[in-house]
């Protein structure tokens with residue numbers, strides 16, 4: 001890996017006595033990692049068996065690699081995430097029932113962590129500006145079993161109009177110069193120039209301005225980057241504190257090897273030590289910067305919010321009609337008798353369960369990819385359940401389960417019909433392999449018809 005000369009000169013100056021250690025760490029191999037999913041029906045023991053260690057500062061985090069075609073990965077029991085990046089979710093620490101925004105969310109490493117921390121309760125709006133990346137985000141959330149996540153694809157400037165001072169917590173995991181990932185993704189070095197961190201910082205400030213318009217009084221803003229550049233890190237926090245005097249930079253509890261933010265790399269504001277830096281020469285992970293800020297609660301913010309909300313028009317969101325509800329209920333009573341929906345809404349012929357924390361009128365005018373949990377599709381006179389619903393369910397929640405072997409699971413993800421020996425009534429079943437819910441199948445006379453989505457087969 002060849003680092004640009006200007007980069008080396010810049011960090012020799014900034015890091016001083018630590019520079020050699022820092023620069024030689026960048027020449028070492030990067031660390032891989034994964035998180036286990038506490039929302040699922042047990043531990044991903046097969047993947048954990050291959051882990052090389054436990055990430056000390058993330059209860060669900062491990063060092064190692066996952067197999068993308070394994071049962072654990074395909075059913076969302078694990079998510080591949082670089083070890084330093086995992087600390088961000090711990091710092092955000094969202095609570096069940098809150099309204100949370102992940103403003104720059106794709107592909108979803110932090111979002112899946114937030115869903116787990118919220119125990120799938122409350123509302124998580126996961127936004128990604130680029131629609132193609134937002135689609136990947138939605139797929140990753142589906143595999144993870146997210147119920148409380150709404151996926152949108154908007155620019156922060158457009159999103160701010162929709163959600164004035166709405167969120168309890170906002171994560172801005174900002175697009176950045178990516179210096180901290182150089183040894184993991186060396187292709188990023190090509191984009192780098194001496195001016196690049198400043199350009200990124202300007203864009204980050206616009207994103208932060210939007211985030212501030214969406215943060216509730218008393219709410220928490222977490223800002224993170226995967227770069228070492230002070231322009232994008234301490235200097236942006238110093239800029240925030242100057243421009244938003246209601247914000248207070250609060251301490252982050254640091255684990256061994258984590259560094260303080262560096263006031264001398266910005267305007268000297270001593271509070272900047274409260275931020276955290278993860279340096280690859282001090283921890284087993286890539287470069288990261290994280291700052292946590294709490295917003296004061298000036299009266300004017302509360303008043304603005306109320307006025308805006310009164311102006312909202314009635315929602316144009318469509319609800320399922322009586323016949324559709326009948327078809328849905330027939331399925332639910334048979335397969336998931338205890339499932340309690342929140343707000344059933346239609347997107348075309350697709351049925352979703354929108355988290356009750358979100359009024360339907362908030363969806364108007366938004367580019368929404370996933371308005372909550374995808375339950376299924378109405379087709380002529382029938383209801384076909386969606387994979388997302390299976391992946392968000394525990395085997396114990398269903399009274400119609402068929403246990404399949406690992407071999408049968410491989411047939412299932414390949415798109416084949418599965419033969420079964422036991423005689424069971426025809427109809428829909430939740431397929432479970434080694435405690436992992438895998439999807440739905442429809443039994444027709446000792447064979448299970450395959451409903452695994454064509455685009456996911458392998």
Ligand SMILES: C[S@@+](CC[C@H](N)C(=O)[O-])C[C@H]1O[C@@H](n2cnc3c(N)ncnc32)[C@H](O)[C@@H]1O
Nearest residue numbers: 104105106107108109110129130156173174175
């Ligand atoms: C660091 S990545 C997010 C990683 C993600 N949080 C995760 O943990 O998987 C930053 C994201 O910001 C998006 N982005 C790029 N330009 C943006 C902009 N102007 N406003 C908002 N987001 C932007 C990128 O497409 C990218 O998905």
